[in-house]
Amino acid sequence: EMSIDKLIAKFKFMNILVVGAGLSGATIARELAEAGHSVHVIDRRDHVAGNAFDYTNEHGIRVHEYGPHLFHTNNKEVFEYLGKFTTWVPYRHKVKAQLEDGRHVTLPVNKETKEIVGEENVLDIFFRPYTKKMWGVELDELNPDIINRVPIRDDDNEYYFPNDEYQAMPKDGYTKMVENMLYHHNIRVETNTEYNYHMDSKYDHVFNSMPIDQWFDFKYGKLPYRSIRFETVHLPMTRALPTATVNFTHDGPKTRVTEWKNIPCHGDNKYITTLTFEEPCDYADNNFERYYQVKDRDGKNRELYEKYKNEIPENVTFIGRCGLYAYLDMHQAVNSALAIARKFLS
Numbered sequence: 001e002m003s004i005d006k007l008i009a010k011f012k013f014m015n016i017l018v019v020g021a022g023l024s025g026a027t028i029a030r031e032l033a034e035a036g037h038s039v040h041v042i043d044r045r046d047h048v049a050g051n052a053f054d055y056t057n058e059h060g061i062r063v064h065e066y067g068p069h070l071f072h073t074n075n076k077e078v079f080e081y082l083g084k085f086t087t088w089v090p091y092r093h094k095v096k097a098q099l100e101d102g103r104h105v106t107l108p109v110n111k112e113t114k115e116i117v118g119e120e121n122v123l124d125i126f127f128r129p130y131t132k133k134m135w136g137v138e139l140d141e142l143n144p145d146i147i148n149r150v151p152i153r154d155d156d157n158e159y160y161f162p163n164d165e166y167q168a169m170p171k172d173g174y175t176k177m178v179e180n181m182l183y184h185h186n187i188r189v190e191t192n193t194e195y196n197y198h199m200d201s202k203y204d205h206v207f208n209s210m211p212i213d214q215w216f217d218f219k220y221g222k223l224p225y226r227s228i229r230f231e232t233v234h235l236p237m238t239r240a241l242p243t244a245t246v247n248f249t250h251d252g253p254k255t256r257v258t259e260w261k262n263i264p265c266h267g268d269n270k271y272i273t274t275l276t277f278e279e280p281c282d283y284a285d286n287n288f289e290r291y292y293q294v295k296d297r298d299g300k301n302r303e304l305y306e307k308y309k310n311e312i313p314e315n316v317t318f319i320g321r322c323g324l325y326a327y328l329d330m331h332q333a334v335n336s337a338l339a340i341a342r343k344f345l346s
Ligand code: UDP
Pocket: 097, 107, 126, 127, 128, 130, 131, 134, 146, 147, 148, 149, 150, 247, 248
């Protein structure tokens, strides 16, 4: 039997710092707060929800500031976990590709799309130009995992995520959902607050979603990222696109456009529609905004990441896309954060 002193020492509530209020940070914060720990969440931006941040614009239309976020997963636990913080509205995302002649065909490439363009042309039409502008390198230089996110099909399925059981949007948006995650008496949130390494010593443990190479002052070199520049336009019409997103097959700089109103609960203005175009670039050309880590074919970037990872001190855990240097979808970010939180708590 443990003495009460030992019990108290063993179960002492901790002071925790979470750097970054995105999905990863919010999940960790929530789990630790529920377990009784005192959690301080900081974010350098003026809002929570990280790159999933959304807002309602002057036309009553919900826009995702950092590009379209569509929730899809086969992970029931994650779906139900987030369901504690939002009502889910079912939505199965559809995407069309616009051919050079203006015709729209289904993506991911299915039986019908293959019949229209010819199976032998699929890579050259849909993947090579898009991937070049998206990543700034040729298709063959990237890890195949990247384009395998959009697998070619033999059936007539028309959905962008054909195999995911749970597909939905948070009724009041991602920002509201993350705010709900962070709304807990053991969580204190400060936005507009830049992290600095002096903070670490004031806490029992730090969960950090900042870029791991930056934390180490880039001492082994920089981990590359792609970024996206967004261009949002408003058109005086009810509806402009056949689907919520249209991908471009041309080799111009833009990859795709999203018409927000075509997603449920994103507003219903009869007279005006808001569209956002995406133009990928190196993150150095976009204010060092990191969106996509680059999984190269030879795994060089991963090797560099591992060098940093080997030197992470005991009181620090890196989380999220930038901390783990991984192309995490939202459900993967939450799943990973739940696993990290549980391991920490046990
Ligand atoms: N991709 C492509 N053509 C497309 C759509 C995707 O070549 O029309 C490739 C491209 O390399 C892209 C990757 O598949 O980066 C993953 O696409 P996804 O739509 O999953 O990207 P995300 O939505 O995460 O930006």
